Amino acid sequence: QKEVEQNSGPLSVPEGAIASLNCTYSDRVSQSFFWYRQYSGKSPELIMSIYSNGDKEDGRFTAQLNKASQYVSLLIRDSQPSDSATYLCAVNFLVSGGYQKVTFGTGTKLQVIP
Amino acid sequence: GAGVSQSPSNKVTEKGKDVELRCDPISGHTALYWYRQRLGQGLEFLIYFQGNSAPDKSGLPSDRFSAERTGGSVSTLTIQRTQQEDSAVYLCASSFTGTSGETQYFGPGTRLLVL
Numbered sequence: 001q002k003e004v005e006q007n008s009g010p011l012s013v014p015e016g017a018i019a020s021l022n023c024t025y026s027d028r029v030s031q032s033f034f035w036y037r038q039y040s041g042k043s044p045e046l047i048m049s050i051y052s053n054g055d056k057e058d059g060r061f062t063a064q065l066n067k068a069s070q071y072v073s074l075l076i077r078d079s080q081p082s083d084s085a086t087y088l089c090a091v092n093f094l095v096s097g098g099y100q101k102v103t104f105g106t107g108t109k110l111q112v113i114p
Numbered sequence: 115g116a117g118v119s120q121s122p123s124n125k126v127t128e129k130g131k132d133v134e135l136r137c138d139p140i141s142g143h144t145a146l147y148w149y150r151q152r153l154g155q156g157l158e159f160l161i162y163f164q165g166n167s168a169p170d171k172s173g174l175p176s177d178r179f180s181a182e183r184t185g186g187s188v189s190t191l192t193i194q195r196t197q198q199e200d201s202a203v204y205l206c207a208s209s210f211t212g213t214s215g216e217t218q219y220f221g222p223g224t225r226l227l228v229l
Binding site: 032044046049090092099101102103104107 | 145147149155156157159162164165167170205209211216217218219220221222223
């Protein structure tokens, strides 16, 4: 089982709809969770971080975390064609020495259809 | 402020040659990661440096790959005797450890093509 799992997609949604991206992670001590967006040919860029259970909203983006279910999601409201990209989920796991190490999922490709 | 920088931005080399890729992290960031990303694929973890601890080399695909981080800042990824399957984008990311964990910031990457 991979430590961070995402459906590779593509996930296709019509313009203006809500896009829902999901991520599950393994049963290890984890503290923080991130969503990155990666446009084709570009580096990943951080769009959201979440640390505690519940929802966190930032503009059209909402991150949701459920630690009991080991589940984190990203909702994009009023999806735009410019949101078309690959979305990467990342989790900070506690490793030996008391450090944390970031592990990425393989990403979900989102296509917003005009 | 300055972000993570990487050089060169592009590198074309012949099979069998050695290459060195450089990463300058954000000042003050204690952690540094190297990833490989093949065309159309996800991020492949290579190596992780955290402060003065021994690096986590568990992702290095073969002994042709090595990395150093000098003075807790600049890092160099070296690929010896390059093969065509080494062609990929090599991404560096640095992070700081805040009260809630690490937040990573990526450099623009080095695009390596092995002919």
